[in-house]
Amino acid sequence: DADVTQTPRNRITKTGKRIMLECSQTKGHDRMYWYRQDPGLGLRLIYYSFDVKDINKGEISDGYSVSRQAQAKFSLSLESAIPNQTALYFCATSARERNSPLHFGNGTRLTVT
Amino acid sequence: QKEVEQNSGPLSVPEGAIASLNCTYSDRGSQSFFWYRQYSGKSPELIMSIYSNGDKEDGRFTAQLNKASQYVSLLIRDSQPSDSATYLCAVKLGYSTLTFGKGTMLLVSP
Numbered sequence: 001d002a003d004v005t006q007t008p009r010n011r012i013t014k015t016g017k018r019i020m021l022e023c024s025q026t027k028g029h030d031r032m033y034w035y036r037q038d039p040g041l042g043l044r045l046i047y048y049s050f051d052v053k054d055i056n057k058g059e060i061s062d063g064y065s066v067s068r069q070a071q072a073k074f075s076l077s078l079e080s081a082i083p084n085q086t087a088l089y090f091c092a093t094s095a096r097e098r099n100s101p102l103h104f105g106n107g108t109r110l111t112v113t
Numbered sequence: 114q115k116e117v118e119q120n121s122g123p124l125s126v127p128e129g130a131i132a133s134l135n136c137t138y139s140d141r142g143s144q145s146f147f148w149y150r151q152y153s154g155k156s157p158e159l160i161m162s163i164y165s166n167g168d169k170e171d172g173r174f175t176a177q178l179n180k181a182s183q184y185v186s187l188l189i190r191d192s193q194p195s196d197s198a199t200y201l202c203a204v205k206l207g208y209s210t211l212t213f214g215k216g217t218m219l220l221v222s223p
Contacts (some may be wrong), residue, residue: 040121043157101145102159103119103159
């Protein structure tokens, strides 16, 4: 079983729809992150959470919201999806230690038509 | 603004050769450095981390860090076609979030 699980793996939705991407982890990490990846633009941070009561905006948070339901769960919502939110979305976790790397989920490919 | 720069490539090498991937970063206070490998459509996979100046070897991979020059590199010895992927450099300042470069595509031809 994957340590960081994202659901769904693929999603096609229409412009204006609300959609939620979910992430759960069994690594026991405090920190969780949501990234999107677009060709030529690399990985860009949307939101991150250093513990259950902590939520922080990343570099591209507009149009997105998040919820940290528990230490192991971090969901990303698109309130009203638009076509330029079509991308590959990754959830990631890390331990709280200073040198800790990120561990990624398998990704969600989202298409907004 | 923290920046991490990588040549987008593709870097083409023949099987068995050494592939050299380079990365520069702008924040002189950066303390942790990571290399991730990403196959097309898949998630990034951590392959190396380095925190001190010098070289760190792990199998066919060697990471090199020069903080004075703000430069980190990844060498892949005896390159295999299965090494063909995009390699992401990531840099971390203290307890902050990681900043990623846009990646270098590596193509290893048989």
